[in-house]
Structures are given as structure tokens and as C-alpha cells.
Amino acid sequence: MRTFARIVSSAALALTCITTQALAVDPSAGFVDFGKFTPPSGGGQFVEVNIKSPLIGLAVRLTEKAEPEVADLLRGLHSVRVNVIGVDDANRAELGERLAAIRTELESKGWERIVTVQEKGQEVGVYLKQRGEESIEGVVVTVLEANKEAVLVNVVGDIRPEKIALLGEKFGIEPLKKVGEVTKKKS
Amino acid sequence: MSTLATSPLPAYAVPTPSSVRRGFRWRWLFLTLGGLASLAVIFLVALLLSFRMGGEARAVRHAVFAATPGEWSPQFELGVGRLPAWLARAGFHLVEGKLDLPPEAGFGVDAFRSADVGVYQRRHSGAPSSHAITLAKVDDAMSGRDWESIVSVQEGRQSVRVFVPKTMTDLRDTQACVFVMERDELIIVSARLNLEPLLELASSKLHCLSFPR
Numbered sequence: 001m002r003t004f005a006r007i008v009s010s011a012a013l014a015l016t017c018i019t020t021q022a023l024a025v026d027p028s029a030g031f032v033d034f035g036k037f038t039p040p041s042g043g044g045q046f047v048e049v050n051i052k053s054p055l056i057g058l059a060v061r062l063t064e065k066a067e068p069e070v071a072d073l074l075r076g077l078h079s080v081r082v083n084v085i086g087v088d089d090a091n092r093a094e095l096g097e098r099l100a101a102i103r104t105e106l107e108s109k110g111w112e113r114i115v116t117v118q119e120k121g122q123e124v125g126v127y128l129k130q131r132g133e134e135s136i137e138g139v140v141v142t143v144l145e146a147n148k149e150a151v152l153v154n155v156v157g158d159i160r161p162e163k164i165a166l167l168g169e170k171f172g173i174e175p176l177k178k179v180g181e182v183t184k185k186k187s
Numbered sequence: 188m189s190t191l192a193t194s195p196l197p198a199y200a201v202p203t204p205s206s207v208r209r210g211f212r213w214r215w216l217f218l219t220l221g222g223l224a225s226l227a228v229i230f231l232v233a234l235l236l237s238f239r240m241g242g243e244a245r246a247v248r249h250a251v252f253a254a255t256p257g258e259w260s261p262q263f264e265l266g267v268g269r270l271p272a273w274l275a276r277a278g279f280h281l282v283e284g285k286l287d288l289p290p291e292a293g294f295g296v297d298a299f300r301s302a303d304v305g306v307y308q309r310r311h312s313g314a315p316s317s318h319a320i321t322l323a324k325v326d327d328a329m330s331g332r333d334w335e336s337i338v339s340v341q342e343g344r345q346s347v348r349v350f351v352p353k354t355m356t357d358l359r360d361t362q363a364c365v366f367v368m369e370r371d372e373l374i375i376v377s378a379r380l381n382l383e384p385l386l387e388l389a390s391s392k393l394h395c396l397s398f399p400r
Contacts, residue, residue: 038319043343051337054356061358062382066389086342 030078030129030138030156034102037085044086045149049173051080063170070170076158082173083152087145095150099142102152103127106140114161121146126161139164237268237301243332243350243364244303244377250328251307251366251373255316259307259373266303269379275299290388297384300360302377309371318368322346325366334364345369358382 039046056077064071087095106127107113115126127140136158143151153176155164168176240248244266252259267275279296318341326336329350338349350364364377 039341046339046341048339049337050335050339052335052353054354055337055351057356058358058361058382062386065386 028156029131030136030154032102032106032138032140032154034081034083034152034154035098037083040086040088041090042086042088044088045084046086047082047084049080049082049171051171053078056080059170067170070166073159073163073166074170077167078156079154080156080167080171080173081152081154082176083150085150087147087149092146096144096146099123099144099150099152102140103142111140128161136160233270234274237270238266239268240264240266240305240375241268241301241303241377241379243329243334243362244305244375246328246332247325247350247364247366247375248305248307248373250324251321251368254321254324255309257309257311257316257371259309262306262308264305264307267301269301272299272301294384294388298380298382300379300381302379303375305373305375307373307375309373318344318346321368322348329364358386 037046037048056074056079060071060074063074085091085095103113103125111127111129113125114128115124117124123142123144125140125142127142128136129138129140131137138157139153139155139159139161141151141153141164143149153164155167159167165177167173239245276296276299279293283293322339322341325348329335333353334350335353336348336350338347340347346366346368348366350366352362355361359381360379361382362377362379364375367374367376
């Protein structure tokens with residue numbers, strides 16, 4: 001009888017694990033590999049920010065008392081990646097091509113373009129990967145300012161595009177603040 | 188024939204119970220003193236070693252030195268390891284009541300676990316080094332220690348990298364290593380902190396409830 005109970009409980013546990021895994025949101029679904037970028041040869045700016053879940057978890061614990069709104073925002077995130085590459089004559093064409101390729105790839109993989117801005121040599125695109133009606137798996141922002149810089153942002157996890165500015169403010173990531181302003185204006 | 192007569196030792200050399208006890212006492216005294224002396228030596232060696240640069244800072248320094256031609260000389264180099272940090276905390280709490288210090292000082296001292304600072308200058312640089320190769324070597328060295336770069340900024344010949352352990356999840360043991368390189372100057376700063384006292388301070392400033400320990 002005891003053996004039977006043990007078998008039943010083990011089977012139930014295994015079934016629970018399998019079901020939980022199957023229902024869990026795949027954190028890699030919202031991840032986009034932008035590839036490697038090299039700093040501009042002319043000595044322009046080159047920034048890489050790569051924050052992953054352990055650090056986000058720490059940030060949640062740091063902010064949950066004082067700023068519960070920010071903690072809630074961070075809780076749904078898996079990773080944040082930002083690339084800023086200074087644009088000069090040597091890399092302008094190459095960066096334009098790479099950003100175009102990334103946009104094409106996103107569209108082919110079911111990412112929805114929710115914001116498009118094209119003005120004064122600036123191109124901004126905000127893409128969203130949704131899972132069903134409610135859940136967001138990732139956000140990608142691409143910015144190309146022909147004479148200044150190219151910015152690529154990939155936030156993996158559940159985040160509304162209009163909250164990106166808040167994320168930028170809290171992590172001190174300047175490009176995210178700017179992106180947030182653009183998405184606020186256009187959405 | 189008596190036992191004493193057959194003994195190879197002269198009668199005065201045969202240990203009496205009281206002399207045996209005295210011998211044991213001396214042996215224990217020597218052992219205790221030796222043990223204490225060894226402990227003191229170990230403590231001193233540990234204390235001296237804990238003023239060396241920590242592992243991460245040394246790894247970055249070694250990677251840069253190996254990847255760049257020329258000779259690097261330290262302008263300033265200091266490591267404050269866990270032992271001196273613990274002694275400093277203990278000492279601070281002993282004198283805390285006697286000194287008129289703001290409470291923030293106590294929180295700051297409690298948060299401090301260890302730190303390393305190194306400032307280096309390159310001389311006789313000769314051939315120019317490849318900045319990209321140097322940074323790649325630093326990344327490799329830190330990656331080998333299971334650390335990763337979370338922020339990387341490069342502009343011209345100036346580079347800044349912030350590294351943290353890949354598996355850092357404990358607020359009581361947070362670590363970061365910052366590397367700044369500009370032409371022939373290198374600065375490495377590494378620190379280990381317990382963020383809980385700082386959170387407690389932040390909570391008290393915000394008039395919140397005290398941080399749950």
C-alpha cells in the first residue's frame with residue numbers, strides 16, 4: 001500500500017513538473033541576437049549594456065520596498081540588452097544594412113512593428129513579440145541617426161513599450177529614456 | 188636484588204611522579220605557546236595577504252599587462268580584504284558610541300566587505316597595442332572566472348567595463364569590478380558589498396519599516 005502511494009505521488013510530481021515546464025513562458029522567445037558589433041574606427045561612441053536575470057532579480061529586491069511600481073516592472077523581465085554604435089563615414093552603410101537585415105528578420109519571425117518614425121535622417125522602429133492577447137515576450141527598438149549613432153535595444157520579458165523610459169531611468173540607460181520618449185509620442 | 192640495582196639508569200635519573208607531572212606541564216605549556224604563536228603567525232600572514240589585490244582585480248591586471256607591449260608600473264595599489272574589513276567593522280563598532288558620527292557611517296561600514304584599487308601607468312610602450320585585443324583578453328580572463336561584462340563603453344582610446352559575477356543573487360554578497368583604460372593609464376576598482384545595511388538605510392530614509400533580516 002505504501003509503495004503504491006509512493007508511486008502515485010512520484011507520478012503526480014513528475015506530471016506537475018512536465019506541465020509547469022510546458023506552460024512556462026520560454027524566456028528565449030523574446031530574445032534577438034543582434035550579433036557582434038565593432039567600435040567605429042574613427043573613435044566614436046560604442047556602448048554595450050547586457051543585464052541578465054540574476055542582476056534583475058537583485059534590482060527587484062533592491063526596489064521592492066521603496067519603489068514597488070519599478071519592482072513590478074522589473075519582475076517580468078529576463079534580460080535587457082542595449083547597443084549604441086557611433087555612426088561615421090566608415091560604418092554608416094554597413095550599419096544601415098545590418099539594421100535593415102534585423103528588421104526584416106524580426107518581421108519574418110512574427111514580430112509586430114508598432115511604431116515607425118522617419119524624420120530628419122532618423123529612423124526608429126519598435127517591434128513587439130506577443131504571446132496571446134495579454135502577454136509580451138519581448139520588445140526590440142532600432143534607431144538609426146545617420147550622422148550620430150545607431151541604437152539597438154532588446155528587452156526580453158513582459159514589458160509595455162511605454163514603460164521602457166521608466167526602465168531607462170531606473171537603470172540609468174540613456175538610450176532607453178530617449179526610446180521611451182519616442183514611443184510615448186507615437187503610441 | 189632490588190629493582191633499582193638492576194636498572195641501567197642511576198637512581199637520581201628515575202622519574203618520580205611529581206617530575207613526570209612537571210614534564211607534562213612544560214610540554215603542555217610549550218604546545219600551547221607554540222600553538223598560539225602559530226596562530227598569531229597565520230593571522231599575521233592572512234592579514235598581510237589580505238592587503239594584496241583580490242583575484243578579479245589581479246586577473247584584469249594580468250590580462251592587460253600580458254596583452255600590451257611595454258612596461259606597466261603601479262602608481263597606487265591597495266587591496267583591503269575580508270579580514271581587515273572585518274577588523275575595521277569590529278573596531279568601528281567598539282568606538283562607535285564614543286564618537287559623534289552620523290548613523291549613515293555605521294551603515295556604510297557594515298556594508299563594506301572588501302575592496303581593491305589599482306592605478307597603473309605604462310612606460311616604454313614602444314609599439315602601439317591593439318585596444319580590441321586587450322579588451323578581448325580582459326573579457327576572456329573574467330569569463331574564465333565566471334564573471335561577465337554588464338556595461339561596456341568605448342570612445343576613442345578610452346574604455347570602461349563593469350563586470351559582475353554571472354550568478355550574483357545574494358544581496359549580502361554583491362560584487363563588481365570596474366576597469367578603466369585610457370591610452371597608457373589603467374585603473375581597476377573592485378568591491379564586495381553587503382547591500383542589506385544600505386537598503387535598511389534607504390528604508391529608514393523613506394520612513395518605511397525596517398528591512399526584514
